Amino acid sequence: MSIVLGIESSAHTFGVGIVEDGRIIANEKEMFPIESGIIPAKVADFHSSNAYNVIKRALSKTKLSFNEIDAIGYTKGPGLGPCLRIGQLAARTLALKYNKPLFPVNHSLAHIEVVKSLEKIEDALVLYVSGGNSQILALVDKPFKHYHVYGETFDIGIGNMLDAFARSAQLKPAWGSSVAKAAEKGSYIPMPYTVKGMDFTFTGLLTYAEKALESHRLEDVAYSLQETAFAMLVEATERALLLTKKNAVIICGGVAQSSRLSSMLSSMLAQHNASLYRAPNELNADNGAMIAVVAEKMFKSKIKYSIDECDINQRYRIDSVEIGW
Amino acid sequence: MVKMERRKIAEGAEAVIYESRFLDTPCIVKERIEKEYRNKLLDEKIRKERTLNEARIIALASSNNINAPFVFLISRYAITMYKIEGTNLNILMGDKIESELIRKVAVQLAKLHNINIAHGDFTPANIIVDKYRNPYIIDFGLAEITPSIEEKALDILLMKRSISRSEFNIFLEEYKKEAKKSKEILERLREIETRGRYQIRSLV
Numbered sequence: 001m002s003i004v005l006g007i008e009s010s011a012h013t014f015g016v017g018i019v020e021d022g023r024i025i026a027n028e029k030e031m032f033p034i035e036s037g038i039i040p041a042k043v044a045d046f047h048s049s050n051a052y053n054v055i056k057r058a059l060s061k062t063k064l065s066f067n068e069i070d071a072i073g074y075t076k077g078p079g080l081g082p083c084l085r086i087g088q089l090a091a092r093t094l095a096l097k098y099n100k101p102l103f104p105v106n107h108s109l110a111h112i113e114v115v116k117s118l119e120k121i122e123d124a125l126v127l128y129v130s131g132g133n134s135q136i137l138a139l140v141d142k143p144f145k146h147y148h149v150y151g152e153t154f155d156i157g158i159g160n161m162l163d164a165f166a167r168s169a170q171l172k173p174a175w176g177s178s179v180a181k182a183a184e185k186g187s188y189i190p191m192p193y194t195v196k197g198m199d200f201t202f203t204g205l206l207t208y209a210e211k212a213l214e215s216h217r218l219e220d221v222a223y224s225l226q227e228t229a230f231a232m233l234v235e236a237t238e239r240a241l242l243l244t245k246k247n248a249v250i251i252c253g254g255v256a257q258s259s260r261l262s263s264m265l266s267s268m269l270a271q272h273n274a275s276l277y278r279a280p281n282e283l284n285a286d287n288g289a290m291i292a293v294v295a296e297k298m299f300k301s302k303i304k305y306s307i308d309e310c311d312i313n314q315r316y317r318i319d320s321v322e323i324g325w
Numbered sequence: 326m327v328k329m330e331r332r333k334i335a336e337g338a339e340a341v342i343y344e345s346r347f348l349d350t351p352c353i354v355k356e357r358i359e360k361e362y363r364n365k366l367l368d369e370k371i372r373k374e375r376t377l378n379e380a381r382i383i384a385l386a387s388s389n390n391i392n393a394p395f396v397f398l399i400s401r402y403a404i405t406m407y408k409i410e411g412t413n414l415n416i417l418m419g420d421k422i423e424s425e426l427i428r429k430v431a432v433q434l435a436k437l438h439n440i441n442i443a444h445g446d447f448t449p450a451n452i453i454v455d456k457y458r459n460p461y462i463i464d465f466g467l468a469e470i471t472p473s474i475e476e477k478a479l480d481i482l483l484m485k486r487s488i489s490r491s492e493f494n495i496f497l498e499e500y501k502k503e504a505k506k507s508k509e510i511l512e513r514l515r516e517i518e519t520r521g522r523y524q525i526r527s528l529v
Contacts, residue, residue, distance in 0.1 A: 188364050190366075193371065195467070196445055196446070197467065197483060227363065227367060231362070231363040231364070231367060231371075234360075234362050234363070239339075263362075264363065265362070268360070268362045271361075
């Protein structure tokens with residue numbers, strides 16, 4: 001039996017989740033209200049003024065006192081420095097005050113592991129799509145057990161690309177779903193399509209789409225942008241699927257909430273008799289529970305971190321994390 | 326046109342490969358298949374452009390004495406080309422491979438780059454080694470005719486990720502000798518690798 005609390009603060013969400021033996025028993029959050037992008041310091045202020053309340057809310061959901069928590073996890077990175085710092089500080093303070101073990105968690109890894117834990121699936125190819133990240137990954141054993149990045153964006157994450165376009169088109173947040181909505185009645189305009197093996201780039205497509213807004217209907221541009229970008233992701237994933245010979249794909253991260261992307265993936269996977277796994281939306285958006293899920297695995301594996309090792313790293317790559325469970 | 330007899334030998338992510346005979350010569354047909362997940366117009370555009378582009382680049386490469394397949398026929402979504410008998414380099418790499426072979430691979434890539442072709446997917450799986458241990462470059466599906474230094478540096482980066490460090494050093498040594506713009510290209514390679522997020526991408 002173990003109960004672990006996780007704190008997430010890598011971007012605009014301050015989240016606190018609690019898991020009990022892999023089961024999520026609380027998942028509370030406060031999101032910075034975004035109007036025109038993120039100023040890290042402002043979001044950090046928001047997080048620090050909400051931290052106490054969100055932690056308290058999560059605890060009261062479970063009717064537990066802090067002494068009953070066995071371990072604490074927090075997001076070490078990747079993410080925005082000032083935001084990460086708040087979560088780390090809160091976690092460190094609690095760990096020292098209540099004398100609990102503390103675990104630094106990789107944010108990307110948490111997005112993946114929460115799906116694996118919910119779906120009870122171990123061996124799968126992963127398409128991780130969020131604001132700042134777009135990667136195709138799978139576990140490998142050499143030179144140490146870690147997630148190998150088979151392919152990734154060479155410039156910006158798919159989420160940031162959709163956000164930037166939505167702002168140019170003066171759409172309202174949440175931008176990803178605004179673009180999807182605008183795309184509903186669109187028809188296709190040719191746009192640049194850039195896949196290199198299993199890697200891809202989005203900035204050329206973004207610039208083209210922003211320019212196209214001057215001469216085309218918004219719905220056509222939104223539709224074509226979305227179709228082109230998603231087709232690139234699916235093509236790269238298909239290539240990785242054949243290379244790794246997996247028969248399951250996990251899609252996770254904020255953009256995994258897109259139903260169009262999932263349906264394109266399913267269509268591709270059906271050709272290869274492979275299945276698709278996706279977490280419920282509230283677990284694809286940034287949240288504390290996914291951090292707790294990984295922290296619990298670390299706790300159970302008996303890995304220990306000294307308080308000084310519990311730092312933050314804005315560029316904490318998932319492929320540098322050794323999976324010790 | 327007479328329908329040729331053909332036998333499916335492989336199915337890749339974007340194309341089906343058939344073995345066939347053309348005027349009694351063994352040949353390979355690479356046909357790009359429809360992908361239902363993507364918009365029909367986008368799908369046709371990708372398949373048509375890539376087929377034409379690939380055929381054009383293979384023809385350019387082989388007419389410049391680069392070891393590449395010879396193209397017989399081009400149709401809307403399919404290319405028919407001469408079959409290269411041999412073993413893929415990634416399969417040979419299970420054992421230690423001789424440095425001479427690595428050098429030959431580097432020469433082929435340098436020659437491609439010298440005529441401004443970037444391969445786009447330059448991995449050992451896309452190199453066939455014949456019985457005389459000569460490497461042939463195949464699958465120009467993602468190749469481009471481009472003056473871009475970056476695209477060429479990316480070819481080298483892909484190869485670097487696929488072979489061991491000592492093999493890569495031999496590869497580089499030969500590439501530097503043969504490629505006209507090796508200095509600029511290798512400088513760009515270093516720059517790409519220091520772009521934050523790609524610094525520590527792991528190898529398998």
